[in-house]
Amino acid sequence: MAEKSHVxxxxxxxxxxxxxxxxxxxxxxxIGLVLFDQQAKVAGMAHIMLPDSRGSGGTEKVGKFADTAVxxxxxxxxxxxxxxxxxxAKIAGGAQMxxxxxxxxxxxxxxxxxxxxxTMRLARLGIALIASDTGGNxxxxxxxxxxxxxxxxxxxxxxxxxx
Numbered sequence: 152m153a154e155k156s157h158v159x160x161x162x163x164x165x166x167x168x169x170x171x172x173x174x175x176x177x178x179x180x181x182i183g184l185v186l187f188d189q190q191a192k193v194a195g196m197a198h199i200m201l202p203d204s205r206g207s208g209g210t211e212k213v214g215k216f217a218d219t220a221v222x223x224x225x226x227x228x229x230x231x232x233x234x235x236x237x238x239x240a241k242i243a244g245g246a247q248m249x250x251x252x253x254x255x256x257x258x259x260x261x262x263x264x265x266x267x268x269x270t271m272r273l274a275r276l277g278i279a280l281i282a283s284d285t286g287g288n289x290x291x292x293x294x295x296x297x298x299x300x301x302x303x304x305x306x307x308x309x310x311x312x313x314x
Contacts, residue, residue, distance in 0.1 A: 164214035166195035166227040169297035176292045178244035180262035183293040185241045188233035197224045202268035221272035241302045243293045245285040282314035
């Protein structure tokens with residue numbers, strides 16, 4: 152059976168059963184989070200934009216924030232038959248895309264905060280982060296395939312890495 156491809160936009164999250172290819176484009180300071188359980192043949196992806204949902208009023212998409220996306224993706228994985236002890240994670244993104252004169256340091260560290268919040272939320276759920284490609288100052292596009300359970304990371308000006 153051929154892989155079905157799903158392209159996720161910003162703040163989206165999706166869980167699907169193999170064979171599947173999950174793709175998200177344009178990760179700058181955003182995080183592309185992949186959770187998977189190879190044995191159950193279940194994979195999920197979230198395109199996380201910001202570290203936490205405080206002050207959002209609760210009207211935003213759950214995938215927009217690390218503090219809501221990580222547990223939501225985890226729970227959706229379980230609903231699709233994944234075993235919590237077998238779920239593994241890979242992440243990419245979290246770059247510092249801009250250096251703006253006069254901008255607050257807080258504004259400029261969104262990527263690092265996204266990485267920190269995402270990894271902390273994974274640890275709280277007991278999910279092993281087995282690979283990451285984060286930081287720097289270049290945008291990324293990611294593609295996760297259940298054909299080989301690898302995350303292909305395309306970094307602007309740097310080429311492709313498989314993690």
